[in-house]
Amino acid sequence: NDDDMELYIGPRCSSDGTRIFIDLFQDENCWEPYQSSDGQTVEDILGYQISYHFLKNAYSGESKDCISCEEDVNDEDERDEEDADNVNEMCEELYDASAKCESTHGISSGFIQTNRDEDDNENQVENEFAVCGFINALVWDSYTETGEINIFDEQDVIIRETTTVQKGALSFLALVAFSLAGYAAYLHRAIDEG
Template identity: 30%
Template sequence: MVRMINFRGLALATALSAATAKELFQGTPITMPSEIRADSAIGQKLLSRARNLDNNGAVDFSFVSSYAIKFQGCHHISQWNEDQEDEDDVRILTKRLVRFRLCPLETCENDKTGGCSSKYGDYVVDLNTFVEAYLTNKEYEVANNCGTYGALCEEECENASDNDGCIAACYDAYGMKECYDGVNYDFDPLDYAYCAQYDFRRRALEGRQLDDAEYYMGPYCADQGGEVHMGLFNDETCTSFSYNGESYFYSMTGAQLPYSDDSLISNRCISCYDDANDGMKQMCNTFYQSSGKCETKMSVDYPNESACTYIEGVKIIRNDGVIQTSSVKKSKPAAVAIGFFTTISILLVAYVYYLRTKLKRAQINLSGSGLT
């Protein structure tokens, strides 16, 4: 099914089939953006929802325009639920955070788990804020790209005999399959970027027996923090996972729980440079001022290290970018002490063995001389 896009004057064709369209389209190269623009919806959402501006406002953050944001992973912490009112409310809720890095634009690599290895700053932000901004950007990007490629496909399919087939092959050739396929108009993940109640009564299959429980849906850190998935929960804070949530969702709706296997978030770089105005977008300025940061390794005059203590405990422990919280560090004095006492213990064991052997030999000598 072709996604609803305005193809002005797309002619009914007679000569080109969908089977041969893909080969033709591959001969028309298009430069795809290597980074998600920070001046797009994701940046504007991300920064506007995390505002905590410095009252002085005199610091120059214009250098951020030469950086890109790189998602590294997410993790969760437990904290007291200050909004609890009823006995059934969750007392200890789960707070989920995203860690990402500011890398120089020229060195930020989508395929690198860390994005870059030098001259970077590390930052943290609320997961729900990041997910909402990211999904908003995704819809924005898809709409823009589908419009752009729609015009190209309109021209390419001008003489096609199979309109839908030609358009589908055209999008597929450009890597824009989402423009015509796989769109679930009954489910919008943006509705659940923040934990929200899921209405099974409206979506359940005919004849399904619903229980009286309330269910909530929201994003959470999956695959040890390397991905962000959607989950089904029993509480409005999306802390308590629903037992057999995925199977229950399928039994009620006949469909797989969206994003239960695939990650909501990719690992692409997000540019902070604004091409239109040749500078930094206000959204990056706002984001920079409001995020927790550790700029020890960033090449700036006045690095901000206010969040280094916390971020130091969030380590990338594998090459695939998985993040886990860890406060364990190697201690040289402790290692020396352990080595010293280990050596002493070995020497004591050897000495005891020596004494026991010597005592046994003395007993044997006494026995042989008839003195025992």
């Protein structure tokens, strides 16, 4: 632009949250939208019109249907239909690149479990605990989506209770500990007197 300012281009949601647009941002993370004083748009900066045809695939207007990840058997390009699974290539790549939290949710044959021994995915396997912690923090409103501590929303509190079996086991272990302490005192006295 004319201000010799570095601008970044990235996706953003429309004000009503139903569409995705390409917009200008001031930072490389695309968190701070660029407000042009002279009304410059992405098209003005790039010098050509942007087609939103492909972005429309990310939403379906009023119906809010999800995009299917099922592989299209009539794919003219034949890019991915010959592999063993029935998942389209876009969904495979999105899943492979995404952070995973599978083990704590009972997934026994997911990405983490099947790739634990491969060196290619070592980082994702090691980060699973951190990813699960971050997801739990979002679910319980501890942090916002950008990682900031959420001080405004009420925090959820989990009240934990001990079960009857746990209470019984603790009582039994306490009784055993006191009995052993008494027996040790008895032996100590017997040795001192003997």
